[in-house]
Amino acid sequence: TAIALLTFQHAIFLPPTYHDALIYYLYYAKLIFLNGGIPFPADASGFPELVQCQVGLGLGANYPHLFLLWQASIATVFGAWSHVPGQFLPPLAGVATALLVYFIVLRRFRSERLALWSLLLVESVPYWIWYRNWVSDYPLAVWLTVACLALLSELGAGSRRGLVALAALACAGAHLNFLMVSLWLF
Numbered sequence: 001t002a003i004a005l006l007t008f009q010h011a012i013f014l015p016p017t018y019h020d021a022l023i024y025y026l027y028y029a030k031l032i033f034l035n036g037g038i039p040f041p042a043d044a045s046g047f048p049e050l051v052q053c054q055v056g057l058g059l060g061a062n063y064p065h066l067f068l069l070w071q072a073s074i075a076t077v078f079g080a081w082s083h084v085p086g087q088f089l090p091p092l093a094g095v096a097t098a099l100l101v102y103f104i105v106l107r108r109f110r111s112e113r114l115a116l117w118s119l120l121l122v123e124s125v126p127y128w129i130w131y132r133n134w135v136s137d138y139p140l141a142v143w144l145t146v147a148c149l150a151l152l153s154e155l156g157a158g159s160r161r162g163l164v165a166l167a168a169l170a171c172a173g174a175h176l177n178f179l180m181v182s183l184w185l186f
Helices: 002-013 019-025 027-034 064-080 083-111 112-124 126-133 138-155 160-173 179-185
Strands: none
Touching: 002 083, 002 112, 002 126, 019 027, 027 064, 064 083, 083 112, 083 126, 083 138, 112 126, 126 138, 138 160, 138 179, 160 179
């Protein structure tokens, strides 16, 4: 709980400093909001043009836009731009991932102690804590992956509802990050 609360405190109350968030995850979401929000103007493609310098081969604004649209949609609902929704989602996805791991282990091994240790392990990995403090879609991508694994272990092969849920998670993942197309392998 302490790790999760500190992650939320850092992510929400400290200004964003992550390079990709400043040039893409927050900035481009803000451009989408300023471009008219949701729905977009009929005379535009719906997404403003973003030209930026990157080191090496970069995809820039060619990434799928689910994370950015979520931020622009929240800003549109409230009528003003704020970076808080973008900063709130990564630690929330981190907590959701840890809880999902906890319930998977508890159900699979029927051991409260093992489930708590698994939750603590997931919560305390330094690299994972670092990513949950950044404005990035990666914690949400990890949650979607763990959710797919949870569905596979819970519903088993051949379940029609399970396949529909897996397809929905894979679709959401494909609109979040190009690497998430690999969820279709499940």
